[in-house]
Amino acid sequence: MSRLTRLPSVAYAVFIYSFLYVPIAILVAYSFNDSKLNAVWKGFTFAWYAKLWTNTSILEAAKISLTVGFFSTVISTMLGTLVAVGMYRYRFRGKGMIDAMLYVPLVMSEIVMGIALLAFFSMIKVPLGMGTLLIAHITFSIPFVVVVINARLKGFDQSIEEASKDLGANEWQTFRLITFPLLGPAIAASAMLAFTISIDDVIVSFFVAGPDSTTLPLQIFSMVRHGVTPEINALSTLMLIVTLTFVVFAQKLQTRKR
Amino acid sequence: MSVPMVELKNVAKRFKDFVAAENINISVESGEFLTLLGPSGCGKTTTLRMIAGFEQPTEGEVWVNGQMVNHVEPYKRDVNTVFQSYALFPHMSVFNNIAYGLRMKKVPKSEIKERVEKILKLVQLEKFSSRKPHQLSGGQKQRVAIARALVNNPKVLLLDEPLGALDLKLRKQMQVELKHLQQELQITFVYVTHDQEEALTMSDRIIIMNDGMIEQIGSPTEIYERPKTRFIADFIGETNLFEGAVTRMDDQFVYVNCASQEIKVHREFTSDLSDQVSIAVRPEKMKILPAPDEELTAIRGILREKIYVGSVTKLIFEFPNGQHVTVNETEGHRGMSKIGDQLYIGWHPKDSVILRA
């Protein structure tokens, strides 16, 4: 390609990437800004990060987020894996329909899901709190887990398990030595994805969290009403790092050479 | 007589209402190379999977080495399988793939090493023992699959179209190697293929299956030269089929009226004698005659087409009743006939068989 024709495409790429990353870069930069205002750069500091550690409501919110994230990840990964393996192994009437219904929550508007869950909880008269929050997070994580495990199973030759039994391994040995190692990376990837989604969720959590179960994103959300402080920048930067780490690991695990 | 190595007694397999195999009676001798041959979907894999233990027969009994195994789990049977898709364990090296069966049997470590190395040498893969399956070519994967089964010294090796994924040249080469391996190790092979040439080349005996049923059991020669049904004559190699009615018989011959004249066939080569029958003659058994001949059956036809296929030229004749037959041009006749020529086509009565119409 000549330089002249390359120029517009390079400019276009620069524009798109700036659009995506400049705001984030600014946020990160201001989290280190030695000023109460976001507008001017005064110098470098870790003060806002230090201040986070003394803010009890933020620490409390972080604890809730991590707890809900951990348990919803473990439970949704287990349930989702079983669903995917079951769907893969057994054929039954109406399977296509049930399969499709699993994916609807992936595209359904989150606000609808939040309202639906809230209506459901108040109908069965469950008080909002950690419990409802956890159930909601498990609910929206399962489809993601199923999708990831399914993708792995699609390329899975069923006769591999038969070959193992043919060579003298019983059901349990076959699962331990063949099925699980082959599914392992996909399970880990889906767990990381589930954790990321849980840690990040605002909308559904907004509807189903109780007064004493405010998650980190909800905490940020309420703090922002009084203006974006450098403290929030610092907190957002930390969340960004956590999320990115998990997503990158999940990607690595999924694309690892088989 | 010794006990058969594998025996299927009146076996049937149904999936809901669908009959995948029925009336299967097979007896495989120790050290035999037996092939199940038939078109795709005729029930070969299903039959093999019942021997391996992956499918339960709906009816009948499966015996391996004198033991009824209907309710024996696959991992407790004295048989090993080479799968059509190879089914190598993708996360294990070639060495670990092959050692898998021995480890399951708790064979001592040093013996495992020794046996795996020996079999790697046998299949010429010594240099690849630490590779993963995705780093191997199709032919190499195929060898690993065979080695992984053979290393366990199974009484019976089941092979489901093991060469199906290889290109023609490699397939031919592997056919010879597999046959040698089988003879050397004296292992009973039950081999599945839909490739008739492969079956004829490798087998001691062939079982022809069609639509879930056995059509004929016999040696490659018997199957090729004396097919019992029209389906087999059509499926194995090229055949000219004539339909007609039996007119009379004497001690030696059966006379059939077809292609506008009386054709005689040796009585012993008849597998059916209803009124309406088919006669099968292989193209290479037909020749062009200068004049009608007492000994031979001869019919006058018009040469309609010449097809060059490399090793031979096929001549397509039209008989008076409008039927087309294929004749392989012989060395002595090369290039002597032109399209439109009227010539006599003849064959010896011993080179034809009568089949159910």
Ligand SMILES: Nc1ncnc2c1ncn2[C@@H]1O[C@H](COP(=O)(O)OP(=O)(O)O)[C@@H](O)[C@H]1O
């Ligand atoms: N698990 C199954 N459920 C339903 N039908 C099956 C199953 N396995 C095989 N069949 C059917 O049985 C028939 C024979 O299959 P198979 O033994 O695989 O044939 P082949 O190996 O000769 O090509 C096919 O029509 C196939 O669709």
Ligand SMILES: [Mg+2]
């Ligand atoms: Mg098959």
